Structures are given as structure tokens and as C-alpha cells.
Amino acid sequence: MKIDVSHAKKIIQRYRKKKGILIPLLQDIQAIYGYVPEETVGLISKELSIYPVDIYGVTTFYTQFHLMPQGKxxxxxxxxxxxxxxxxxxxxxxxxxxxxxxxxxxxxxxxxxxxxxxxxxxxxxxxxxxxxxxxxxxxxxxxxxxxxxxxxxxxxxx
Ligand code: FES
Structure with a gap:
């Protein structure tokens, strides 16, 4: 299922040029989608020049993050x-x-x-x-x- 990344784009813009933003950025993304969609990882990587492996490193280390849609x-x-x-x-x-x-x-x-x-x-x-x-x-x-x-x-x- 394709997701609408327009919300993620707006969030990413808010964090542009700030340091140490990955965790709060991912929290904001998850607050919108209920998880961290793969498409948003690609966007963050491209827009903020962060390697996808570093983003996945954070999302898999902290149990608060989910990479798949969660149940009700x-x-x-x-x-x-x-x-x-x-x-x-x-x-x-x-x-x-x-x-x-x-x-x-x-x-x-x-x-x-x-x-x-x-x-x-x-x-x-x-x-x-x-x-x-x-x-x-x-x-x-x-x-x-x-x-x-x-x-x-x-x-x-x-
Ligand atoms: S072991 Fe501490 S709450 Fe379960």
C-alpha cells in the first residue's frame, strides 16, 4: 500500500539544518503514520543526507519505533x-x-x-x-x- 508522503515532507522541512534531530524527527513521523514507513526513510535519507542504514540503526535499536503498521x-x-x-x-x-x-x-x-x-x-x-x-x-x-x-x-x- 502506497502512503501519502506529503506529511513527512513537511515534518522533514521543519528539521532541516538542525543537529541531533533524527530521534525527534522519527517520533514525529511515527506520530503521523503510526509507524515509520519505508518511503519516509528514503525521504529522510535524501533530504537530510543521512544514510538509510543509520536511520534503520535508530529505528531498530529503540523499541518505541515500529517499521510496520501496528494494530489498533x-x-x-x-x-x-x-x-x-x-x-x-x-x-x-x-x-x-x-x-x-x-x-x-x-x-x-x-x-x-x-x-x-x-x-x-x-x-x-x-x-x-x-x-x-x-x-x-x-x-x-x-x-x-x-x-x-x-x-x-x-x-x-x-
Ligand atoms: S520484570 Fe520488571 S516489570 Fe516485568
């Missing part, structure tokens, strides 16, 4: 030490099985994206799952069923 809801499953000890891997596998997607993928209907993440800083609530901006602690398989149904219902309401 993003589910992050913590795999930090405390969550791992408390069954975080089982929670990730459970969600993966229920949605039919793996880490980094989005369901075909565009409803959910799944990500494994490092410590979210609330280890006392392990295992932790974050859906969009909402933290859910002490997760178990029943809670996951409840959560997924809740977010599926939200989709149907909107």
Missing part, C-alpha cells in the same frame, strides 16, 4: 527477570496462541499487535502485560482471556 491495540508482554520467573513466557505464549500471531506481528484484522518487552519497571506486579497505555499486573491465563475479550468488545463498540 498494542499488547506488550514483559519478559524481564521478575516476570519471567512469575510465568511471563507462558503469558506471552498464551496470547500468541489465542491471537495466532508471534512477537512483532499484527493480527490480520488489524486489531492487535504483540510485542515482548524488557522490564517495565513494575516488577512487584509480575507478570505484567500492557495493552495500549493500561498496565495489567499479576496476569494469569484467565485474566488474559478476560482482557482480550474486553479489548475485542472495545473494537466492536467503536
Amino acid at each position: 491495540h498494542t499488547i506488550k508482554v514483559c519478559q524481564g527477570t521478575a516476570c519471567h520467573v512469575m510465568g511471563g513466557k507462558g503469558i506471552l505464549n498464551c496470547i500468541s496462541d489465542k491471537l495466532g500471531i508471534k512477537d512483532g506481528e499484527t493480527t490480520e484484522d488489524g486489531r492487535f499487535s504483540l510485542e515482548r518487552v524488557a522490564c517495565l519497571g513494575c516488577c512487584g506486579m509480575a507478570p505484567v502485560v500492557v495493552v495500549d497505555e493500561d498496565f495489567h499486573g499479576n496476569c494469569n491465563f484467565q485474566k488474559i482471556d478476560y482482557l482480550l475479550n474486553q479489548y475485542k468488545s472495545k473494537k466492536e463498540e467503536s
Whole structure:
């Protein structure tokens, strides 16, 4: 699917001739498109004389950036030490099985994206799952069923 790069062009113009702009520029691009489209990487490279490999180096290093369109809801499953000890891997596998997607993928209907993440800083609530901006602690398989149904219902309401 082709994207409209006119928004990206305007954003890039704002950052022209400034230093240390790559991360805020990519954040602005992602805020518009929901991810950093390949076409915008080409534009940034051409307009600001930054090698594509350097742009991809940033987008792949920082977990905040996505190179593919994301689902309506993003589910992050913590795999930090405390969550791992408390069954975080089982929670990730459970969600993966229920949605039919793996880490980094989005369901075909565009409803959910799944990500494994490092410590979210609330280890006392392990295992932790974050859906969009909402933290859910002490997760178990029943809670996951409840959560997924809740977010599926939200989709149907909107
Ligand atoms: S290890 Fe999961 S929140 Fe810290």
C-alpha cells in the first residue's frame, strides 16, 4: 500500500539544518503514520543526507519505533527477570496462541499487535502485560482471556 508522503515532507522541512534531530524527527513521523514507513526513510535519507542504514540503526535499536503498521491495540508482554520467573513466557505464549500471531506481528484484522518487552519497571506486579497505555499486573491465563475479550468488545463498540 502506497502512503501519502506529503506529511513527512513537511515534518522533514521543519528539521532541516538542525543537529541531533533524527530521534525527534522519527517520533514525529511515527506520530503521523503510526509507524515509520519505508518511503519516509528514503525521504529522510535524501533530504537530510543521512544514510538509510543509520536511520534503520535508530529505528531498530529503540523499541518505541515500529517499521510496520501496528494494530489498533498494542499488547506488550514483559519478559524481564521478575516476570519471567512469575510465568511471563507462558503469558506471552498464551496470547500468541489465542491471537495466532508471534512477537512483532499484527493480527490480520488489524486489531492487535504483540510485542515482548524488557522490564517495565513494575516488577512487584509480575507478570505484567500492557495493552495500549493500561498496565495489567499479576496476569494469569484467565485474566488474559478476560482482557482480550474486553479489548475485542472495545473494537466492536467503536
Ligand atoms: S520484570 Fe516485568 S516489570 Fe520488571
